[in-house]
Amino acid sequence: MTWPHIASPTEVLSEDAAGFVLAGGRSxxxxxxxxxxxxxxxxxxxxxxxxxxxxxxxVSIAGGQEALxxxxxxxxxxxxGLGPLSGICAALESSRARLAVxxxxxxxMLPASLVQALLQHAAxxxxxxxxxxxxxxxxxxxxxxxxxxLHTLRDELTSGRGGCIAAFRAAxxxxxxxxxxxxxxxxxQTGQVTDPAGQPPVRWFLNVxxxxxxxxxxxxxxxxxx
Numbered sequence: 768m769t770w771p772h773i774a775s776p777t778e779v780l781s782e783d784a785a786g787f788v789l790a791g792g793r794s795x796x797x798x799x800x801x802x803x804x805x806x807x808x809x810x811x812x813x814x815x816x817x818x819x820x821x822x823x824x825x826v827s828i829a830g831g832q833e834a835l836x837x838x839x840x841x842x843x844x845x846x847x848g849l850g851p852l853s854g855i856c857a858a859l860e861s862s863r864a865r866l867a868v869x870x871x872x873x874x875x876m877l878p879a880s881l882v883q884a885l886l887q888h889a890a891x892x893x894x895x896x897x898x899x900x901x902x903x904x905x906x907x908x909x910x911x912x913x914x915x916x917l918h919t920l921r922d923e924l925t926s927g928r929g930g931c932i933a934a935f936r937a938a939x940x941x942x943x944x945x946x947x948x949x950x951x952x953x954x955x956q957t958g959q960v961t962d963p964a965g966q967p968p969v970r971w972f973l974n975v976x977x978x979x980x981x982x983x984x985x986x987x988x989x990x991x992x993x
């Protein structure tokens with residue numbers, strides 16, 4: 768199968784890093800598969816794939832229904848229904864890349880430059896877990912993970928705890944290091960991260976989980992276009 772090129776980035780695909788869209792959620796609050804909901808004429812899964820491709824990554828979709836295979840290679844999650852940590856483990860097991868970038872399917876306003884900044888830090892600093900923070904709070908996604916964390920993440924999932932942030936911290940601690948957290952405010956002030964859409968950082972992390980969220984995202988998008 769040939770997958771469409773959803774974005775037109777200046778791609779330099781890295782053999783040492785891969786991108787994954789997490790799309791295995793039940794979308795119960797949306798009432799339909801939110802991966803296929805459209806914002807600005809483009810599905811949410813296409814937005815997420817485009818963001819990762821613009822960051823220079825080859826992209827696969829972790830979890831989700833078979834229809835999503837029309838957008839990018841699909842990584843089956845044999846334990847679907849256990850939350851995003853299950854999809855993360857399945858993706859890490861499928862990849863040969865040292866670093867993996869994870870982006871949820873419902874975060875369409877995130878600029879690719881933030882993904883690039885986190886990935887660059889992870890590559891240079893050899894961080895096992897690299898996250899962003901906003902207003903002093905660590906954000907679960909986007910997340911850059913070294914494959915070395917897989918064993919601990921799998922243990923956390925098997926234990927039934929399942930929370931991503933707690934699992935990330937446990938995995939980093941197992942390797943004797945803290946989670947690397949980069950403040951978005953600092954990245955913006957130093958010019959490392961910019962948003963071509965001109966949206967403030969607080970909007971980048973809007974999760975489109977409901978129809979109301981979708982309407983809000985469309986209002987934000989239209990305000991920039993206007």
